[in-house]
Amino acid sequence: MYELLSTYRTELGYTVATIVFLFIMQFLLRKTAHRVGKRSEINITRTRLMFKYINILIVLIAVFLLSLAWGVGLTELSLVFSSVFAVLGVALFAIWSILSNITSGIILFFSFPYKIGDKIKIHDKESPIEAIIEDIKAFHLHLRTIDGELITYPNNLVLQKAVSLIEKDVYADEGKDSL
Incomplete structure (x- = not known):
């Protein structure tokens, strides 16, 4: 065991340093995403989705380092990564x-001005949609129309179409009435 440790001392040192560095980076990135989520009043499930993306990024960096x-x-590493990519x-x-x-979805996390519970209108020429988020x-938004119909609307189309706010957080008003 001692021979193994002495033979690979440098590699083990780099491994420990890399793992500590990546844990710190993951902690900082997750804390930043959580802070952005809280400041922008983003739903916790969306923040957890960002945590998954951060974990994937950290794993890729870990494999490389x-x-x-x-x-x-x-x-060899460039050959493997270029083949995989x-x-x-x-x-x-x-x-x-x-x-x-x-x-x-990532862009919407950081810059979408509407929140869950807001009533919006998507200005689509063929079929405009008025619904509550x-x-x-x-991959998509879940929208509920006035008729009770559930619409899944792709995130990329939300960024391509004009969207206007009709009413801010309709669920919040319902919660105030029940108190």
Whole structure:
């Protein structure tokens, strides 16, 4: 055991330093996302979705840094990452709308001016929608019309269409009446 530790002392040191660094980065990123969520009054489920994205980013960085620490050369590492990204690129090109909706979901998390419970109108030429935002997911919004119909509206279309606020947080008014 002692021989193993002495042989790989440098690599183990880099591994421990990398793991500590990534835990600190993850903590800071999660704290920042939580602070943005609280300041913007974003629903906790949307904030947790950002936590998942942060975890994925940290894992990718960890794989890269730990590979370097354990002696994988840059040429081998670049070959593996370029191959993986080529396969992912082809796969994501085939399902580009999913990637577009995920990206739109991240943008909506940080800059969408409407909250769950707001009544909005989406100005679509063919079929305008007037509804209450029930939930904001990674791929789509859940909208409830006045008739009670549930509409799932893709996030990328929300960013492409004009959206206006009709009434601010209708659920909050219902909660005040019941108190």
